[in-house]
Amino acid sequence: MNQTYIFPARICLSALIIAGCLPIAAYGQDLRGDPFCFPAKGVGDMVERLENIDADRRDVVDVNVSPRFIRKDGGPWPERFYIRDGEDELDIAVEKPSGATPSFMSAVRAHESGDICIADSARASRPADDEGLYFEMGLSPIFNSIAGRHDMAALKEGSKDAKVFYQQMIPMAFRLLMPDPDYYGVKYEDKATPPQIFVDTAKGEVPVSSDSYRDMHIVSMDQIRREGGSALIVRGGAYTLQPTPSIATMKRFGYGQDTEK
Numbered sequence: 001m002n003q004t005y006i007f008p009a010r011i012c013l014s015a016l017i018i019a020g021c022l023p024i025a026a027y028g029q030d031l032r033g034d035p036f037c038f039p040a041k042g043v044g045d046m047v048e049r050l051e052n053i054d055a056d057r058r059d060v061v062d063v064n065v066s067p068r069f070i071r072k073d074g075g076p077w078p079e080r081f082y083i084r085d086g087e088d089e090l091d092i093a094v095e096k097p098s099g100a101t102p103s104f105m106s107a108v109r110a111h112e113s114g115d116i117c118i119a120d121s122a123r124a125s126r127p128a129d130d131e132g133l134y135f136e137m138g139l140s141p142i143f144n145s146i147a148g149r150h151d152m153a154a155l156k157e158g159s160k161d162a163k164v165f166y167q168q169m170i171p172m173a174f175r176l177l178m179p180d181p182d183y184y185g186v187k188y189e190d191k192a193t194p195p196q197i198f199v200d201t202a203k204g205e206v207p208v209s210s211d212s213y214r215d216m217h218i219v220s221m222d223q224i225r226r227e228g229g230s231a232l233i234v235r236g237g238a239y240t241l242q243p244t245p246s247i248a249t250m251k252r253f254g255y256g257q258d259t260e261k
Contacts, residue, residue, distance in 0.1 A: 034124035037117040040083060044109035049168040057161040060154055066138040069099035073132030078120045083107050085114030141165040143241040150232045150241060162243035181243035185216030189238035196236035199229035213247045
């Protein structure tokens with residue numbers, strides 16, 4: 001759609017892959033190499049489109065553009081993060097320990113004809129789709145409320161509005177083909193947290209099974225309806241909730257690696 005630009009290895013502009021994941025492998029690389037580069041073109045325009053979405057689409061879900069590196073493998077920080085535009089190179093500071101890159105968007109907008117590059121010799125020999133180093137843009141629409149209870153009306157509206165965000169991340173010609181994001185991914189702040197997800201029904205709370213994909217525990221609107229549910233309940237600690245397409249759709253479009261692999 002987690003994008004127009006989710007890049008394995010990974011550079012994930014965190015929205016789902018239908019929105020445009022561009023695997024580095026598409027550049028003819030089997031390994032990441034050093035430096036690891038990809039085009040800056042289109043990133044600034046896409047973020048601007050998201051920023052221009054009407055306020056009435058943001059009251060239930062919204063995006064929080066906050067580019068940052070995540071060291072999912074616990075390894076070293078990148079040695080250098082920069083934009084290469086012809087003969088010029090512009091360094092982008094990486095704040096530690098947060099991994100934040102506050103100057104990234106202004107740099108990309110000023111150099112959209114260039115390439116975004118990461119000097120990361122420690123991971124150069126890894127496969128192109130390795131996700132040990134992740135660059136997250138924060139483009140995925142997530143529910144504003146994280147109070148633990150999400151009523152059916154909010155879930156339906158969140159899916160409807162999230163589709164508008166996702167459609168802005170893909171070429172206009174394909175927007176009508178964007179599947180409904182009527183699945184819900186629970187992502188715990190503490191990734192070791194086991195899923196504690198329930199459906200509120202007339203007979204009380206019923207545990208609902210979830211499928212793990214990437215860092216999310218995913219349940220569907222159909223599951224909630226089958227239980228006669230009036231709300232989705234999430235317990236276990238701090239979390240985010242993201243409307244997504246089905247896991248099958250995400251896999252078909254190459255969005256990331258299954259957490260079981």
